[in-house]
Amino acid sequence: MARFPYDEFAKGYLTELLSSIGNIDSSRKLATEIKEIDIYYTLNSQGVVDEQRKEVLGLLGRFATSSGIFEPFRNAATPDEIRSYANKLFDIFADINRKAKNEKRKVIQTELPRLWVLSPTASKALLKGFSATLDEGWMQGVYFCGENWKTVIVVIHKLPRTPETLWLRVLGRGKVWEQAVAEVQALGADNPLRSVAMNLLGNLKATLKVKQDRNKEDEKYLMQLSPIYERDLAEATERGLQQGVQQGQCIVVENLLTARFGSLDPELMAIVQPIVDLPASEYSNLLLQLANLSREELLARFNSGN
Structure with missing residues (x-):
């Protein structure tokens, strides 16, 4: 699996998109032993999917017509990784069967969730x-492993480049990812998912900026994300949404501080707003310098009133 920061982006991204039409149980723990599932999706309390919202999500919305x-x-x-997650899927099947047995009823096959393996590539x-x-x-x-296995391998780089696959292609790599991000940016401001995706991509950019061991791919992503994020901020300011921009900047600063120092305690939280309130040039310079500043240096700067 991917490691921080990309796995955190993917988890947050799918959680935001799927929660628009159903429920997400994040980091669900299985009763059989200590295992966690990052994204366990179920239908809403009515057990139905809003067709309009499903349409917006395209292929991902089609995946979300049942639990998974x-x-x-x-x-x-x-x-090995696919078998590991299939094992978690079978543990969920066992939980569902135990519950049905206690309720003295039979399990309906549609109750059983599918495992959607979202992989950038996959060999023959x-x-x-x-x-x-x-x-x-x-x-x-989209490759099915047989109905009784309830497992589907989605090879993102093989998906056709159409609006229907956009929200899945954002989870790709290289040119597939670059094209998908450009398509998201080109969406109209009225698209309900554009701002969600751009905010999460902005958070990814902020996290990559303070990453200590950036590789060439990280640098390439930063180069693509930086002008997009800055352009979005400029557009938001021009529309007079300064309050919204400041909230977005606060989120970015919080993410940067968390990535740099591991967590946000009251002292660090107290300097978030002062950082956002800095003049634009000082704000940008501070974010660039953050990876080299110690906690003590950062706190001293703001506690001294500078």
Whole structure:
């Protein structure tokens, strides 16, 4: 699986999008032993999906017409990783069956969630090893492992480049990711998911900026995200949404401080607003210098009134 910061982005991104049409149980713990599932999706209390919201999510909305586990991978998923998450899926099946037995009823197959493995790429050998094949009625890139397995491998880089696949392609890598981000940026301001995606991409940019061991891919992503995020802030300011911009800046600063120091205690929280209130040039310079500042240096600057 991906590691911080990309896995945190993917988890937050899918949680925000899927919660628009259903419920998310984040880091659900299984009763059988101490295991966690990052994104466990279920339908709302009425057990129905809003068709209009489903349409906005495209292919991801189609996935969300029934309960499921969503596992995004930064790198190509390996057989061991897929088996590990399938094991969690089977533990959930056991929990559902135990509950049904206690209630003296039979389990309906539609109650059982699917495992959606979201992998940027996948080899032919991996797909063959899991007997994963294209299913009639589904597009290229969506491979089903057999109905009783309740597992689907979604190969993001094989998805057609259409509006329907956009929200999944944002979880891709390289050129697929770059194209998807450009498409999100080009969406109209009235799109209900554009601001959600851009805020989360802005948070990813902020986190990458203070990452100590950035690689070439991190640097490339930073270069693409920086002008997009700055342009969005400028546009928001021009529309007179200064309050919203400041709230967004506070979130960015909080994320930066958390990434730099591990957590936000009351002392660090107290300097978030003063940082946001700095003149634009000082604010930008401070964010750039943050990776090299110690906690003591940062607190001393604001506690001394400078």
